[in-house]
Amino acid sequence: RKEVEQDPGPFNVPEGATVAFNCTYSNSASQSFFWYRQDCRKEPKLLMSVYSSGNEDGRFTAQLNRASQYISLLIRDSKLSDSATYLCVVNRGADSWGKLQFGAGTQVVVTP
Amino acid sequence: EPEVTQTPSHQVTQMGQEVILRCVPISNHLYFYWYRQILGQKVEFLVSFYNNEISEKSEIFDDQFSVERPDGSNFTLKIRSTKLEDSAMYFCASSRGTWVQPNNSPLHFGNGTRLTVT
DSSP, X not given: OOSEEEOOOOEEEETTOOEXXXXXXXXXTOOOEEEEEEOTTSOOEEEEXXXXXXXXXXXXXXXXXXXXXXXXXXXOSOOGGGOEEEEEEEEOOGGGXXXXXXXXXXXXXXXX | OOOOEEEOSEEEEOTTOOXXXXXXXXXXXXXXXXXXXXXXXXXXEEEEEETTEEEEEOTTOOTTEEEEOOSSSOEEEEESSOOGGGOEEEEEEEESXXXXXXXXXXXXXXOOEXXXXX
């Protein structure tokens, strides 16, 4: 089983619509969870950290479900500029703070 | 906003040659990393570095790879004898703290060096 799994998409989303997708992780010792976005051939950029209680940043909402070992990202009122690949990122646990596991990414395409 | 800067943006080298990829982390950051991404694949961890020594490295980071912080600002990745399969985008990253702290410090990535081995 892959350490971090994501639906590759693409998710084709009309502008203004809502899109949501999940990521599953295999290591139950993982403590830190993040969503990064990556535009084509560019560096990953932090979108948001994901906390146990769930958290929101503007149009973006992230949830963590430790029991089922998945995190989710929801984008409301999608903008054309939201088109990107969204990377689920998980650390391996307290003993491995520097080694992040990246998912392969979920591609989102927002259309006019 | 402070940035991680990497040079060069693109490096072409012949198989068997040595390359050095350079990075200037954000100035008040203490933890440094190299990741790479082969075209069409996911981002992979190579190495983490703290207090002038390697903290952790992946299976990819074999004896052909080394890292160094030669002065107070630069952080370099050296590949001693490049192979075709080393062709990838190499990302340097830095963070102020580690993940295990509350409000953990996110990694800030540089814009990458595209390494092409011919």
